[in-house]
Amino acid sequence: MSLCVLIAFFYLICAPPTLADSGFDHLDGAPPSKIAIIGAGIGGTATAHFLRQHFGPEVAIDVFEKGVVGGRLATVTVNNQDYESGGSIIHSLNLHMQDFMKQLGLKYRKSIAGKTAVFNGKEFILEETDWYLLDLFRLWWRYGISFIRLQMWVEEIMEKFMRIYKYQAHGYAFTSVDELLHSLGGSGFLNMTRRSLSDYLLELGVSQRFIDEVVAPVMWVNYGQNVSIPAFVGAVSLAGAQANLWAVEGGNKLVASGLLKLAKANLIQAQVNTVSLLSNGDAHQYKLSYSSTTFNGSDDVYDIVVIATPLQKNVKADISFEGFEPQLPDIPGSYHQTVASIIHGYLNCSYFGFSDPKLFPFTSVLTTGAADLFFNSVASICPVNITASFRRKQPHEARVYKVFSPEPLERNELKTLFKSYYSVQVTEWQAYPQYGSSQEMPPMILHDNLYYLNGIEWAASAMEMSSVAAKNIALLAYHRWTRQLEMIDQKDLMHKIKMEL
Ligand SMILES: Cc1cc2nc3c(=O)[nH]c(=O)nc-3n(C[C@H](O)[C@H](O)[C@H](O)COP(=O)(O)OP(=O)(O)OC[C@H]3O[C@@H](n4cnc5c(N)ncnc54)[C@H](O)[C@@H]3O)c2cc1C
Known part of the structure; x- marks a missing residue:
């Protein structure tokens, strides 16, 4: 053994551990x-x-x-059944989430159909019916071709966004969100993170009325904010209002x-x-x-x-x-506060102009964000476990509702929305960014x-x-x-x- 090797060996066993000994050797290729x-x-x-x-x-x-574990994916329990109180719906083209489901052997939750309406604080201005073609005709009658323009725009963005799965499958990575977005949709995507949704849509030829009555309610329910949020998150939100949504059985x-x-x-x-x-x-x-x-x-x-x-x-x-x-x-x-209240009770359908609750046909009520409204949306929700025999309760029965609002509901507000209730469970989320507070x-x-x-x-x-x-x-x-x-x-x-x- 040469002197040098001996000295090195002595040094190795006698020297106090240094940072280099305890894991800084990656410069030499160690994991x-x-x-x-x-x-x-x-x-x-x-x-x-x-x-x-x-x-x-x-x-x-x-x-x-x-x-x-789960963070903003969370449930609350009502009568021994769990209900989503945070992130609840997933788009069919969300391929990572789909892949996780497959790898984990989880099941898709059966979706239960329901109808949606938009409330402006005084009346319903848009009502879904049982007839798809009638709904399409009404949209065209009221808003012209705005909804087709919007649909095409959202699809184009989604198509470009889907490139990320290819890039990631080939192992490519990005050092910033801007680099990632630019690789998917060039400067167009970056622009969409800096310009308001309403400006963007107006420029695309979508009518102000359509923005106020259809687009805004979707923003209020998904992000608790109005149409001044950036166009990119607006498009993601609109994609989340399409059909083909799913959730995980069990939560x-x-x-x-x-x-x-x-x-x-x-x-x-x-x-x-x-x-x-x-x-x-x-x-x-x-x-x-x-x-x-x-x-x-x-x-x-x-x-x-x-x-x-x-x-x-x-x-x-x-x-x-x-x-x-x-x-x-x-x-x-900063993050935007959205309060999710899970309420078991009887909806006050007369507040929405239906004196007979049996005739109230909607499961979800979105709002236009009118100044005097104290809630963003109210929806009858299904538990995270849906058995084959499950049926959604009728509006005159006690149901479980989720109300999104900017602040916790006051007693008088609860009394306005509900004839009576058995329980109210409140989660105050710092839910998502306060878009517009910083676009960096x-x-x-x-x-x-x-x-x-x-x-x-x-x-x-x-x-x-x-x-x-x-x-x-x-x-x-x-x-x-x-x-x-x-x-x-x-x-x-x-x-x-x-x-x-
Ligand atoms: C009401 C609501 C509705 C939503 N609806 C949808 C929807 O329908 N579809 C959809 O796709 N998304 C939805 N979202 C958004 C979605 O839930 C979030 O984007 C997503 O869950 C964020 O996950 P995350 O892991 O990045 O952050 P989080 O879920 O916030 O996870 C962060 C975790 O870090 C923990 N933590 C924080 N600080 C520390 C610390 N110092 N030490 C240790 N742990 C710490 C926290 O406790 C938390 O569990 C919704 C969100 C909310 C609030």
């Missing part, structure tokens, strides 16, 4: 040993699943959750808990308080300090960290960042190997958007770790992919 994800909503759990696919079985993946949150198991991730029920940077030259690790009601503070060191919860102040993730030089910038903007897309890369998932919600907030961001961040983290930079932010991907085939 990461520990990854942390903060947040076990659909975004965090999907990230765990995709990271496991890319980094393989050896890496330890810890997922921190301070509340309940959408089963996808999140299922993905955690599939990823063989280690769930740590704790609040992450601090992410601190540990540096050794150009190499970095992150120390997470966390606590819970069942144990005192603890900490662990990770090679890669993904933050999968909104960081805006009013969402109260309460994570502080230490040791970063320069300091990490604050994430701007938050960064996806906060630091070397520190990623932020929820910036994508500023393009549009939906389960599938979080899943798309999850796949992107897993790919991005993997390619950056393994130095495959040619897989990141590539231009003209449609063409490249065709050449690859």
